[in-house]
Amino acid sequence: MGHLEIKRLSKSFDGKEVLKHLSLQVEEGEFLTILGPSGSGKSTLFHLIGGLIEPDQGEIILDSNNITGQRGLISYMPQQPALLPWRTVIDNAMLGEELHGKADKEKAVEMIQKAGLAGYEDSLPDALSGGMKQRVAFIRALLSPQSLICLDEPFSALDDFTRLEMHQWLLAIWAEYKRTILFVTHNIDEALFLSDRIIVLSANPSEIANEYKIPFKRPRNKELLLTEEFLEWKRKLNKSIFQRQDGNETDH
Ligand SMILES: Nc1ncnc2c1ncn2[C@@H]1O[C@H](COP(=O)(O)OP(=O)(O)O)[C@@H](O)[C@H]1O
Ligand SMILES: [Mg+2]
Incomplete structure (x- = not known):
């Protein structure tokens, strides 16, 4: 696939x-x-x-x-991380998955921790640096079920x-x-x-x-x-x- x-x-x-x-x-x-x-x-x-x-x-x-x-x-990750400002880090990370069915919260938490973002699960994107936002956007792309991920600069x-x-x-x-x-x-x-x-x-x-x-x-x-x-x-x-x-x- x-x-x-x-x-x-x-x-x-x-x-x-x-x-x-x-x-x-x-x-x-x-x-x-x-x-x-x-x-x-x-x-x-x-x-x-x-x-x-x-x-x-x-x-x-x-x-x-x-x-x-x-x-x-x-799964498409645009140049700007495009996180929804009113959703927390964990809810942003699970967005792509949610759009295609049920999200696996445990896995999302695990990936957020691996991304060095432990403790930020319930923060809003505004509290993150540029690199941290990109990591959340990438986790969202990875958790989405599509087999091809397109990353635009x-x-x-x-x-x-x-x-x-x-x-x-x-x-x-x-x-x-x-x-x-x-x-x-x-x-x-x-x-x-x-x-x-x-x-x-x-x-x-x-x-x-x-x-x-x-x-x-x-x-x-x-x-x-x-x-x-x-x-x-x-x-x-x-x-x-x-x-x-x-x-x-x-x-x-
Ligand atoms: N919707 C559009 N309408 C008119 N011109 C466009 C549109 N989208 C892209 N272009 C033009 O197509 C060319 C390539 O743009 P783009 O794909 O954004 O390049 P890149 O991502 O390589 O920088 C540019 O000249 C841009 O102005
Ligand atoms: Mg471009």
Whole structure:
């Protein structure tokens, strides 16, 4: 469960082509990141996958079912944590589950504690820092029953230290609760640190420029960020993105 296939997806807004014949597959249990500059259509892709908008052309297939234009079949975590301010931490964490049936409060409490938020179960979101809110939003996404989780630049508003902590936390949780994750970001370090595979988007209209399998062993920790191997990959992705923007040939 959680296998996604996108077939030749195209979308224009007011005659401006944003996505063009975009095709990709996400394997079950994979952590796939789509890396692209701002405005390249990453959020648009998620809105299409989530059924919030319809494509001009193309299909979205989840576990062999055509889900194009259908809502509620994937778990989606937007850029802003979007917690309901009047619901407590525990009630926010259980929201996705509640919408699809009965929530398992014991499990939600356990995950909140694992997220380092013990004691905040009955607090309102206002009492939490940005990183803490993101953790609650991510727990909500994980507790939802859908097998595919789409994360739209969830850490871009956080400072570097908090972001690194969140990356390590996310990887630990993901290792335990193995789900398929489709992640979008414009941050190369983040993409390299987290992913099994990275797809680089070109800008306007977006097509797939390059695809890379990331070989770093798991579990990954912050020491990886300073290794020669990591820096080598960073140079490679930088080149891939900036060559593309300059309109030169890219290496495959
Ligand atoms: N509902 C919409 N109406 C018109 N233009 C849109 C709409 N949604 C997105 N766009 C345009 O599509 C392009 C891609 O936007 P977006 O998907 O948000 O990019 P990203 O998430 O990669 O930064 C932008 O030029 C944006 O202005
Ligand atoms: Mg976006």
